Amino acid sequence: MxxxxxxxxxxxxxxxxxxxxxxxxxxxxxxxxxxxxxxxxxxxxxxxxxxxxxxxxxxxxxxxxxxxxxxxxxxxxxxxxFPTRFFERKITRYDPVGQINEKNVMFSRNLLEPGTERYKEYYKEFPDHEAPDDYFRSKPGLLNEHAAFYDPFAFNTASAILNSVKAFHPIVDGDPAQKISDIDPGKIASYVRKWMLREGAVSVGFTETHDYHWYSVIGRGDDFGKRAQLPHSHAIAFAVEMDKEFVDTAPHAPTVIESAHQYMRAAVIATEVAMILRKLGYHARAHIDGNYRVVCPLVARDAGLGEIGRMGILMTPSLGPRVRIAVVTTDMPLPKSSKHDYSHMIKFCRICKKCADVCPSKAISFDDRKAINGVKRWQTDQEECFTYWCIAGTDCGKCMSDCPYSHPNNLFHNVIRTLIKNSIIFRHFAVKMDDFFYGRKPKPAPVFGWMKSE
Known part of the structure; x- marks a missing residue:
């Protein structure tokens, strides 16, 4: 040669x-x-x-x-x-108009007991919901022993964790100390952020609260039907990571354990921080699973944690939808988190549509975003989605599992994410490569041997 x-x-x-x-x-x-x-x-x-x-x-x-x-x-x-994003049309972010009534959320509707006054009053107010709700009630139900993916270990573990989360409900709010601390609020915010990261949060952001962050009406618990909004001017939103190996078994039983586990972790962090702020003299409330006053994904979006994707839930830049989120609202002034442009994730969702392909209930739209309450966004068919949960017995998570953004947060996948952010051509290429390497409709990962009851 x-x-x-x-x-x-x-x-x-x-x-x-x-x-x-x-x-x-x-x-x-x-x-x-x-x-x-x-x-x-x-x-x-x-x-x-x-x-x-x-x-x-x-x-x-x-x-x-x-x-x-x-x-x-x-x-x-x-x-x-080639970084085409500098030449791409910007996506304008609009704020929602009005507030969401928590009574219409599927978790609230699931708690309505046939024959009770609350049940009768709700369907008198929203008669169109009665037929789809009767249908999901005809299925076994979430964590039910007759559900398709029932496992006594997994279902009872998830139930135990979620019941433990309920133990935090009485302490999500409370009276603050009589005197406000003379420590600079900016320093408190910096401390709180670092503390939350130490406790297991993967991202933390601050934002002012807006009317659309709050539910209009409380839809669960003893305060059912009361006004949800509190006189809290600011909010802290944070995310905790869901374990990839557990999520990859979706829609089988381990994924519902992981959901419950991360709801518990989020509850611990949120209630701790709310208590810290109250001890420093500020009003503060934790918003955790089963006890929300705010729409957490909207607060998290405005706090810079991510963007609302095709699934209708928060997409984070490093973990995609593979997170659970919680919020602490307070009257303590907080610094605004720096603004991030996550429009590339919306553009990627427009191309990908993998979550819509793998959704067992076909609850995720293949169409582009539509104007809903004055905002262009995707909206999942919550009745179809929740009905499948009641059939499976788990919270499914198949869309979350197979999202290309849900791959681990490491150098290899972060290089891919960066290229997706910068190049429209690479976005199309990335979808094809993700399908080639992982499959367009990946099979669920096998349930861990140690978790099987048989």
Whole structure:
């Protein structure tokens, strides 16, 4: 073989870089127990020979094959990663008009007991809800032993955790200390943020509260039917990560354990912080599972934690929808979190539609966002979604499991996320590659052996 020219060296280097990337992808996939992705990455390794082979034929065909291969390779690479976002049309974010009535949320409707005055009054006010609600009530129900994915270990564990969360309900609010601390609120906010991260939150943000953050009416518990809004000017929103291995079993039983587990973690963090602020003399309330006064995804969005995606829930930039969120509202002034532009996630959701494909109940729309309450957004068919929960016995989570943004928060996947953020061409490419490596409709991961009751 003759001495290598600069073109040959660059072509071989390109091949080596591609080989290293694929091998790294295979290793990462094995560590993540994504066997399909690992095998496919390894099967692509021989493709890198195409970058080396032309070098051996230089003495027969000259440099043209090498130069042609080098040009085509880097043209495609640059085309994929070129930062088009600087030239893309901005997506305007509009604030919702009006407030959501918590009585209409499926969890509230599920608590209505046939024959009671509350039940009769609700369906008198909302007669269109009675037929779909009768239908989900005809199914076994969430965590019911007759549900499709019943497991005595998992269902009883999840039930135990959720009952433990209820123990926090009496202490989500309370009277503050008589004297407000003379510590600067900015310093308190900085401390609280770091404390929440230490306690297990993966992201924390601050925002002023707006009318649309609050439910108009309370839909659960002893305060049913009362006004929900409190005189709290600011809010702290935070997210906790759901374990990927548990979520990947969706819609089977381990995913509902993980949901309950993270609701508990969020409850601990939120009630701690609310108590800290009250001890410092400020009014503060924790908003946790089963005891909300605010629409947590909207608060979290405005606090800079993410954007509302196709699933109708919060999409975070590093973990996608694979989080649980909670909020603390307070009258203590808080610094505004820096604004982030997460419109690239909306643009990706427009292209991907994987969650709509895998949804067992077909509750997620394939269409583009529509104007709802004055805001363009996606809205899940909550009746269809919850009815499937009542059939499965779990909170499903299939859409969350298979979302390309739900991959682990590591260097490999963060590079992909960054390229998705920057390039419209790479967004389309990423969807195809995610389907190729992980499958368009991935099968649920097997339930862990130690969790099986049989």
């Amino acid at each position: 003759p001495d290598l020219s600069i073109y040959s060296v660059l072509l071989v280097a390109t091949g080596i870089l591609l080989f290293a990337f694929l091998f790294y992808a295979a290793v990462i996939s094995l560590l993540e127990r994504e066997n399909r992705a690992a095998v496919r990455a390894l099967l692509l390794l021989p493709v890198t020979i195409l970058f080396i082979a032309p070098v051996f034929f230089v003495e027969y065909y000259g440099e043209w094959p090498v130069m042609g291969m080098l040009f085509i390779s880097w043209f495609l690479i640059i085309l994929l990663i």
